[in-house]
Amino acid sequence: MPELPEVETIRRDLEPLVSGRRIVAVEIDEATLPLLAGATTPIEMLRASLAGRTITGLGRRGKYLLFGLDDGRTFVAHLRMTGRLLWRDSEAPPEAYERGRIVLDDGHDLRWSDLRKFGTWRVMDNVTPLFEKLGPEPIDDDYSARYLRQAFKGREAAVKSVLLDQEKVAGLGNIYVDEALFEAGVRPESRAGALGDAAVKRLAVTTREVLLRGIEHRGASFRDYVDGQGNEGRQHMYVKVFRRTGKPCYTCGSEIQRTVVGGRATHYCPRCQRFPRRRSKPA
DNA sequence: CGTTACCTGAAA
């Protein structure tokens, strides 16, 4: 559920609250352990790695949250679809769908809530392999039309699918990719390798802008997302196509269409997004 | 490359 802007909002909220805090205990709901551990870090190792450590900082890469630990290791959490990370007074009642908590030394804890149990936790000695697997962050400087062009080169897949591939571009998810494609005037199902230079350039701009706007609005709360204090974001009030099926395009008045691309619900304006048409099958 | 599974609801 959370994409780059939602994860970044949580990071900014929690960073000052958890930095310098020592972890005094880790509680995990046994039934969700295999998924929580992401089949990467056995649960007892997780507990042993975290208990007693001091959190040195909170970072983010793509949709991953990265807790620096005072032994040089990193606690890596991914919220997937319905994960929430909340900073609460230790006396506060449990969250709905609470699966675990990290008890801090100042009377607060981090509550991990996850209805669908897809979220993952792991502790890594070295995050370089994870970083290298992910594409550039659209809000960083090493992201450019030139980079996108080479990422698209020769790809027959829908441009939406390539933009959602975290190894190509880190941080976009289903909401922001639909919005970025709308802003760029590009059909989601266009084959990536067939896009012209102008379209690629526009996408390089709009993917970045749409994510920055999402951060400004503290994320999009269509369903489950809340920030580190449990508050909703506002970005869902500003979307132009996502889940606006059948409603008029703000630009041209055409009805927003819904299709499926790469197995994901996809929303677009048939008039504003025309480039390029699907290439006709060779005879 | 596209599709399916993972899990549990909420909404249609």
Place this chain on the structure above:
DNA sequence: TTTCAGGTAACG
């Protein structure tokens, strides 16, 4: 009752 869900990894 059925469908759908903001993500990703494992399939074929």
